[in-house]
Amino acid sequence: MPNVTITSLAQQLGISKASVSYALNGRSGVSDETRERVLALAAELGWYPSSSARALSHSRSETIGIVLLRDPAHVGSEPFYMSVLAGIEAVLGERDQNLMLRIVAPDAAAERRDLAVYRRWVGEGRVDGVLLFDETSNDPRCQLLGDLGLPFVLVGGTRAPAAKSAATAVDQSADAATVVEALHERGHRRIAYISGLPTLGHERARSAAVVEHAESLGISAVVTASDYTAADGEMATIALMAGLDPASKDFPTALFYGNDLMAVGGLAGLKKVGISVPEQVSVVSWDDSIMCEFSSPPVAALNRDIGELGRQSAMLLLDIIQGHQRENVSMPAGVLRLRTSLGVART
Amino acid sequence: MPNVTITSLAQQLGISKASVSYALNGRSGVSDETRERVLALAAELGWYPSSSARALSHSRSETIGIVLLRDPAHVGSEPFYMSVLAGIEAVLGERDQNLMLRIVAPDAAAERRDLAVYRRWVGEGRVDGVLLFDETSNDPRCQLLGDLGLPFVLVGGTRAPAAKSAATAVDQSADAATVVEALHERGHRRIAYISGLPTLGHERARSAAVVEHAESLGISAVVTASDYTAADGEMATIALMAGLDPASKDFPTALFYGNDLMAVGGLAGLKKVGISVPEQVSVVSWDDSIMCEFSSPPVAALNRDIGELGRQSAMLLLDIIQGHQRENVSMPAGVLRLRTSLGVART
């Protein structure tokens, strides 16, 4: 059985392809009667427009792309991506748009292998726009996509550096303030921030904001860099705390981690060096997840609506693709979920 | 600047489109000299084949599809999907194939909304084949895809019910035996299996296998159904254990959970009802993940190579799409990672 096309519909109805096309696309140029006959037959025969033919005609793929530059071995343990994908998908599904996903492992030589994917996608006409994660300072993708003229949105980014682009902006400073103030209120006077990858733009913003808010409250803050993995969070914690005398002025009474994995790794590290949570040290995570809820003790965390971040980002991108000028969208601030790991500083 | 196409290349070189096409596709019909001139110019101008034009010509989209029928709110907490996606992507990336992803929330009315997506994808010619997750008994997708003639692979499935399909088969029985024997060796004589969604084919196979192996070793096993979430794992555990006298014959000394989330939820439940792990009860998880490593106590788990499952599934599907007849592929058995939660039964 040959595939049903507008040509076959036109033949069976004894009218031209153009009329069928107009009818199917809800455009003027056909009588109501003809339109209904066309729609009825199309429904009966289960006609679908060929995506490739349609894309070829008006250079739109109805598809947006995402390239994740992450180690495949670790990407599974980060709930963030799957959650944001689910939010993105909710919007795309409603609007009959599609998602093309590529996960590429970062090169040992730190070559940006994702850039080649964008070039290719543009050349092949595969996607109408892309969503960018993990913005770095002076992100090379912005330059490239700007040159290529491909619309993009920086998810949880900070700026919109080019035409046909925007960001779903997360106010890292406000979130930092929430946590630092919560610690200050509970008597903490020396805190440490264990950051994620310091090459990421948002991570720099976070580190700076933590220090700044601490200073403005008259408490001291140190920053140490880690890499978002539980294993390194554990190591960084041990390196930071091992050998410190709890009575000394250098002993931080609160550890703030850049994500949930590092926080949970940190708990393991603290246990190894014999520091009890929250009696001797409080622990807070920037990202909330099921791991924080079910760790022992449960970890206080900034809860943000990741699904909503995905939804807003997708809507923003689709708008830009349709030619609308759009400003950055501000995402709501995180809410600190109080859990056992956050306690009062012992004096 | 107009896009570079084979027509523009042909014009600049003063030859026909056909020659350009043959040269670019490495087919005979052009002299080596012409071929080199074409390739050189194409590289210089950054030519890429239009994916839509190519798809329109030979009805291949170079894209495989995945529809995840999962609650968006929960999909983020399951490391499984992201891990398997990473494995799939590794294969697709190497072979210049693309992945189209759709996440659809299960309907309250339990209508299979994913079926409409497959119909649409086939009608539009968007994908050349699909990967199926979470096979159910008498899975309606197999019937539909068989009728539509779309190649598919059941990831971690059991059978290959139609032409143009196969499964990456996981031997649930062997994995069940590994755990049941490990428990038996440590003196456990009464165990409970807290299963995931019992509608899933592999979950039925697991429950049956646990009971069967227990019986063959002369120990008793009960099965209780949960739904893969930590919250329900906790509730199911409390329902199972609350009020049971540790000295009674009905008290299971080992709890085996269908995934890592339920196991961690189970730890929380056991703590609430005052049962200590592993002193009074041992805990084992069917899936391993970072949650098992960093929970308190760490949970013994069957470690399987999820990335490899994704890789094998993708390779199998690509082969079938290319018209090869393929048998099911057997995945390696899981390896039990011994951790603190698994101890010797107290007699």
Add this chain to the structure above:
DNA sequence: CTGAAAGCGCTTACAG
């Protein structure tokens, strides 16, 4: 309101 025609960028027999 309707139809014949050209075009999107490729591929692929078919003549020369």
Add this chain to the structure above:
DNA sequence: CTGAAAGCGCTTACAG
């Protein structure tokens, strides 16, 4: 080895 031509399934001015 090379070129002219038809076709994939749509869209869209342009005549009637």
